[in-house]
Amino acid sequence: MAVVEKKIQMVDLVTQYEKIQGEIDAAVLGVVRSAAYINGPEVKAFKSELEAYLGVKHVIPCANGTDALQIAMMALGLKPGDEVITADFTYVATAEVIALLGLTPVLVDVYPDTFDINVEELEKAIGPKTKAIVPVHLFGQCADMERILAVAKKHGLFVIEDTAQAIGSNYTFSNGTVAKAGTMGDIGCTSFFPSKNLGCYGDGGAMYTNSDDLAAKMQMIANHGQSVQYYHDSIGVNSRLDSIQAAILRIKLRHLDSYAAERNNAASYYDKAFAGSSKLRTPKRVKHSDHVFHQYTLQLNGVDRQGLRDHLAGKGIPSMIYYPVPLHMQKAYLDPRYTEGMFPVTEQLCASVISLPMHSELEESTLEFITQSVLEYVNQ
Ligand SMILES: *Cc1c(COP(=O)(O)O)cnc(C)c1O
Helix, strand or coil: CCCCCCCCCCCCHHHHHHHCHHHHHHHHHHHHHHCCCECCHHHHHHHHHHHHHHCCCEEEEECCHHHHHHHHHHHCCCCCCCEEEEECCCCCHHHHHHHHCCCEEEEECECCCCCCECHHHHHHCCCCCEEEEECECHHHECCCHHHHHHHHHHHCCEEEEECCCCCCCEEECCCCCEEECCCCCCEEEEECCCCCCCCCCCCCEEEEECCHHHHHHHHHHHECCEEECCEECCCCCECCCEHHHHHHHHHHHHHHHHHHHHHHHHHHHHHHHHCCCCCEECCCCCCCECECCCCEEEEECCCCHHHHHHHHHHCCCCCECCCCCCHHHCHHHCCCCCCCCCCHHHHHHHHHEEEECCCCCCCHHHHHHHHHHHHHHHCC
8 A cells, every 4th residue: 555654634735835835925924014904905916816817807805705695695685585596515604694684595406416506406496586596616616507597597586606615617608608617697706715725824705796886886895885984885794805815815826727737636536546436426527617626525325434434534534524414404494394305415415425635735645545545445
């Protein structure tokens, strides 16, 4: 077996930092010395650099990805009682802000191979109170946006893309047009949480839009609802990306595509190693989207998942379950409309998925050790 000296991690942020340490240290110190800690030049520069990278008209930085979703829904003028459709298989933040604003989350099952929202089920879930759809580009690959946008158009619904896990992913429409994740709907929302593909060294997030009107509204809501200082036109929140984080993100944005390439190399290694196993289903790639591998998630077939995790942990290999509980079975979101068995794909996924270490710093010897260790347990 391969010998691995460094501690294996789900995400290795220290090694990633060490490779760009000179640039990062200088940028952070520059902000410290400038005292422009809030809304300083670094925030403005990051905003325009991210707009250019994404090919989108407006990026509005904010404090985190959850705030981004909340501000987006506030800017669309959604009112208590309005229904917002999202996937049952996602991180809780998506449904949390819907519920927090007094809107009604309507959950829909996902496809078993891509983990993304099932578009036929989505259309069936639309009713007279439905106002918006929140597709989640889970694990780094875009949901079927062409069909989702068509359904939204047909029914007059807003689309908010939760692109917290898919920044940088390219979506290709059937006519050949290419767009970045988060720039296709009315608003895209992302997170710069440290372990995300473009992560800062604290919390951060952003909204994207091509609409001048929505951009102005989101800018205002994120800043206490004020258009002019001390004049408050709407009820807002306080949600800012601080200048130190913006300075770090400017540097890391320049590396984002190469980080995605490293993640894809690791994913290809995993794919090849597991291709022959009937007990491991590797993540499906689709024609319409790149994959930026926020997570590399296997589905186990007839394997004791906890046993595999224990076996890996015994060898110093971490693994995670994203996600162990479907949203409709989370205590906070229990609702008489939903019962066990209603979303069989999500329930099945929650019981069978396992995510392996995935980041930009995985060396071949580490990948060899991880894949051999997985196969050793699975084939025993
Ligand atoms: C991380 C994440 C969020 C929330 O981002 P935070 O910055 O942690 O608030 C929202 N949706 C999805 C799918 C995420 O993965």
